[in-house]
Amino acid sequence: MALASGVRFPARALLRPWSLLRDTTLGRSEPAAGGGGGGDGARLFGSQRVLVEPDAASGVAVMKFRNPPVNSLSLELLTELVISLEKVENDKTFRGVILTSACPRVFSAGLDLTELCGRNPAHYTEYWKAVQELWLRTYLSSLVLVAAINGACPAGGCIIALACDCRVLADNPKYHIGLNETLLGITTPFWLKDTYVNTIGHRASEQALQLGSLFPPSEALQVGLVDQVVPEDQVLSTALSEMARWLAVPDHARQLTKTMMRKATADRLLRQRDADIQNFVSFICRDSIQKSLQVYLEKLRQRKG
């Protein structure tokens, strides 16, 4: 399937992309988890790893990642996220999406390191295309996207949050956010660097990217990486209030303005997607990089418990 941004998607998702979704009809299926009342807001659809709670009345869908234990961005999760976003985007009932986690304490642990270690170039190519696709799909979305960050948000988690229009982070000192790639011995691609610069400025990005800084909530707010820090139990309600503020603006004017602000950054990647993939694949295939990633993954495993 060639998606809006021109990328071909993994063959296994392409055969029947909608088969990844349990219920492709809005407003059908099971009742909402947590009981939140009747009406359209209580209907769910989604896929194995992405739960979507649409509220047709308000035009907002809450999209929850559920890839336990830490919502690492496996190829499957990336694919399901893109498909779910596309589905909501194509349904004119919706004007906004809140992205959040269904896994306790973690928004997303970022790229799935098992996808980056010990695989072959064809796999890395497919995987990186999916990473690019998710970023393009979120960054260029005509919907209002609000990140309700209810857990740790390193690396790829931060990438998703950065692509949103607004970020609300839970006030828990353990919930760090940032691009820590250098600590794994890898580098951030130029288009994510650009997004960082667009969000927190050049000097702060230069420092944070080189140091692989992960910011606790108060510092993330101070540097402008998030827009609000609120008590954990208020993350979703605050995200909904933020959403209402953004949706109060006429869509066409807001969308044109968003495009005007983001197009140059996205175009830089769109112009050189293949080169970016080749770059990534040759980088990740290096013995030294594979070794660093394996050491990092092993440390993560040992840290456990």
Ligand SMILES: CCC/C=C/C(=O)SCCNC(=O)CCNC(=O)[C@H](O)C(C)(C)COP(=O)([O-])OP(=O)([O-])OC[C@H]1O[C@@H](n2cnc3c(N)ncnc32)[C@H](O)[C@@H]1OP(=O)([O-])[O-]
């Ligand atoms: C190229 C440039 C762009 C982007 C790059 C990236 O995103 S690179 C990504 C950079 N990301 C990071 O640097 C974040 C690394 N992760 C963390 O810092 C922490 O896991 C946490 C703070 C997210 C959650 O803490 P917590 O105490 O709640 O959880 P826990 O730590 O006990 O882990 C539970 C299980 O999950 C496993 N696992 C964890 N992460 C990953 C992963 N990304 N992948 C795969 N697996 C992962 C972990 O090994 C363990 O597995 P086990 O032993 O059960 O088989």
